[in-house]
Amino acid sequence: MKNQMKIKSIMLSVLMVGLALISFSACGNKEEKVEILGAGATFPYPLYSKMFDAYFKLNTTKVNYQSIGSGGGIKQLINKTVDFGATDAFMTDKELEEAKVPIIHIPTAMGAVAVIYNLPNIKGLQLDANLITKLYNGEIKTWNDSKIKELNPNIALPSTKVLVVGRSDGSGTTFVFSDFLAKASEEWNKFLGNGKTIKWPTGIAGKGNAGVAGMVKQTPGAIGYVELEYALSNKIEIASIKNKAGNFIIPSIESVTAAANTEIPSDTRISIANTEATQGYPISTFTWVIMFKEQNYNNRKKEQAITLLKLASWMITDGQKFHRALNYSPLPSNVVLQSKSLLESATWDNKSLLK
Amino acid sequence: MNGDKVFKNILLLSLSVLILLVATVLILLFSNSFATIGKFGLSNLVNKVWNPIEGEYGVLPFLIGTLITSFLSLLISLPFSITIALFLGEYFKTGFLNSFVKSAVELLAGIPSLIYGFWGLFVVVPLVRQLQTFLGIEPYGVGLFTASIILAIMIIPYSASLGQEIIKLIPTDLKEAGFALGATRYEVIRTIIIPYSFSGLMAGVILSLGRALGETMAVTMVIGNSNNLPTSLFAPANTMASLIANEFNEASGEVYLSSLIEIGLILFIVTSIINYIGKLIIKKFAPHSN
Numbered sequence: 001m002k003n004q005m006k007i008k009s010i011m012l013s014v015l016m017v018g019l020a021l022i023s024f025s026a027c028g029n030k031e032e033k034v035e036i037l038g039a040g041a042t043f044p045y046p047l048y049s050k051m052f053d054a055y056f057k058l059n060t061t062k063v064n065y066q067s068i069g070s071g072g073g074i075k076q077l078i079n080k081t082v083d084f085g086a087t088d089a090f091m092t093d094k095e096l097e098e099a100k101v102p103i104i105h106i107p108t109a110m111g112a113v114a115v116i117y118n119l120p121n122i123k124g125l126q127l128d129a130n131l132i133t134k135l136y137n138g139e140i141k142t143w144n145d146s147k148i149k150e151l152n153p154n155i156a157l158p159s160t161k162v163l164v165v166g167r168s169d170g171s172g173t174t175f176v177f178s179d180f181l182a183k184a185s186e187e188w189n190k191f192l193g194n195g196k197t198i199k200w201p202t203g204i205a206g207k208g209n210a211g212v213a214g215m216v217k218q219t220p221g222a223i224g225y226v227e228l229e230y231a232l233s234n235k236i237e238i239a240s241i242k243n244k245a246g247n248f249i250i251p252s253i254e255s256v257t258a259a260a261n262t263e264i265p266s267d268t269r270i271s272i273a274n275t276e277a278t279q280g281y282p283i284s285t286f287t288w289v290i291m292f293k294e295q296n297y298n299n300r301k302k303e304q305a306i307t308l309l310k311l312a313s314w315m316i317t318d319g320q321k322f323h324r325a326l327n328y329s330p331l332p333s334n335v336v337l338q339s340k341s342l343l344e345s346a347t348w349d350n351k352s353l354l355k
Numbered sequence: 356m357n358g359d360k361v362f363k364n365i366l367l368l369s370l371s372v373l374i375l376l377v378a379t380v381l382i383l384l385f386s387n388s389f390a391t392i393g394k395f396g397l398s399n400l401v402n403k404v405w406n407p408i409e410g411e412y413g414v415l416p417f418l419i420g421t422l423i424t425s426f427l428s429l430l431i432s433l434p435f436s437i438t439i440a441l442f443l444g445e446y447f448k449t450g451f452l453n454s455f456v457k458s459a460v461e462l463l464a465g466i467p468s469l470i471y472g473f474w475g476l477f478v479v480v481p482l483v484r485q486l487q488t489f490l491g492i493e494p495y496g497v498g499l500f501t502a503s504i505i506l507a508i509m510i511i512p513y514s515a516s517l518g519q520e521i522i523k524l525i526p527t528d529l530k531e532a533g534f535a536l537g538a539t540r541y542e543v544i545r546t547i548i549i550p551y552s553f554s555g556l557m558a559g560v561i562l563s564l565g566r567a568l569g570e571t572m573a574v575t576m577v578i579g580n581s582n583n584l585p586t587s588l589f590a591p592a593n594t595m596a597s598l599i600a601n602e603f604n605e606a607s608g609e610v611y612l613s614s615l616i617e618i619g620l621i622l623f624i625v626t627s628i629i630n631y632i633g634k635l636i637i638k639k640f641a642p643h644s645n
Binding site for chain 2: 068069070071072161163168169170171172193194195196197198199200201203204205206207211214215218219
């Protein structure tokens with residue numbers, strides 16, 4: 001009996017100390033600066049982590065970004081567990097409707113998907129959407145096929161077998177790649193469609209950009225597609241792609257920015273794949289940060305909303321200087337202007353926050 | 356007296372937590388895959404087309420892929436794991452060689468599957484590709500065969516280490532009786548050790564099969580991730596666990612997500628069935644204890 005009393009009193013005091021600690025740390029949190037939470041696309045993750053690190057040094061505002069994938073980013077924002085989401089594919093009209101409250105899209109950077117190939121000693125391969133379609137649906141079986149020769153009259157193509165490498169995991173990269181092909185090739189649109197995962201009729205598929213790049217690099221005769229950064233850092237040959245104007249364009253920081261040299265709708269929700277721009281690389285895309293237009297929700301503090309908007313407007317202005325070093329393309333000035341006015345449209349109790 | 360009660364209650368508590376965990380996993384898998392089951396019924400099990408864009412979610416290619424890789428890897432690993440078990444349990448029960456081989460095998464079990472995947476991708480895949488070029492088939496390198504080799508190496512430690520413990524447990528009288536009758540060592544192994552320890556060896560095999568069924572990362576990296584029904588042992592394919600790992604992150608839409616969870620449920624059921632069959636085999640071959 002005595003023992004039990006003793007145990008009880010010990011437990012009680014442990015509980016008290018615990019409670020005291022919890023309340024103490026809770027007090028500490030209140031004193032701290034606002035922290036911004038974000039989640040979403042993996043594609044801009046290297047860029048964002050560099051940017052947010054720099055932003056923390058400038059403003060001591062901590063940004064916690066989780067690269068869980070575009071779909072996850074949209075879900076987290078709608079569930080109101082993060083301040084902003086990030087996505088490579090803009091939300092469709094249907095998705096926006098399901099969200100019920102208005103959401104604004106702020107483009108932060110541009111990227112490209114490079115078509116890579118492994119043919120020893122062959123550089124400067126030129127491809128167009130129809131050819132890529134015929135390679136991916138298994139119609140063209142060897143590299144010296146007459147259809148490839150037609151576009152590459154000056155290259156001595158070997159009789160190596162074609163091995164197509166797709167992407168196995170759902171990904172924004174696949175979305176952009178198939179978006180371009182679905183727009184530029186009727187055959188692709190009909191048989192393979194457009195989405196984050198494609199049912200590949202032939203060949204193999206690698207997991208992640210690294211998986212695809214590794215597979216192509218290892219296998220002679222292979223062709224695949226990865227984000228530009230992975231093609232450059234792995235030193236794999238990149239094909240130039242015929243754009244809508246009929247020019248063969250190699251992906252580069254400049255040719256990707258040039259792809260946005262076309263009419264952009266005011267909400268910036270546009271796919272610039274298969275761009276009209278004459279010097280633009282056709283498999284280019286924006287990547288967006290998404291947030292609620294009305295920032296007063298879920299009992300947030302006004303300070304939180306202001307910090308978020310300041311961060312976003314820094315990302316589209318001063319933050320753009322980090323892009324080149326990491327092989328992302330900066331936004332062209334017309335898009336920066338449009339994004340600024342979009343940010344100004346964000347409200348707190350229906351009043352503009354930034355002005 | 357009091358301590359006894361407390362101990363018994365602790366046992367009961369941890370036991371019920373365990374049972375509760377398994378039950379909740381099963382219930383969650385089932386309730387979350389309801390959208391798919393309601394829509395397609397059991398037809399998904401025999402549908403061989405997985406195409407989320409078109410809204411087709413056939414499970415057959417992955418079911419086949421999982422079963423082939425698991426059993427093929429078991430087949431490849433069996434000779435190795437049994438010889439290791441015999442070596443450690445019968446020939447070198449103590450000494451330097453024993454501890455060396457034993458720790459090497461245990462080390463195999465401790466290597467993260469990602470490392471196996473990378474090793475497979477950079478070492479085994481090129482070798483298989485050479486073999487395929489030699490045989491005159493599509494030189495993918497990756498595929499069912501490569502995945503099974505990697506899996507086989509990964510599961511050897513499980514059956515080997517259990518096997519050697521079982522073999523050590525065989526009563527010396529039995530073996531000595533065999534020798535007394537003039538049996539050679541090989542004959543003792545063949546007629547006494549293997550039959551006597553068969554159920555124990557099978558237990559190890561079932562344990563490793565469980566690992567092979569659920570292995571994800573290493574398989575994803577070397578299986579080729581083709582969502583089509585495999586046409587040969589060398590063809591690229593996919594397994595259930597690997598598909599879930601690949602597509603779960605970006606799965607959008609209720610049916611898509613619930614289809615992936617349904618695959619998890621099927622994996623759960625398949626694993627349970629195989630475990631049950633394994634237990635039946637163990638029971639049948641258990642040494643007769645009067």
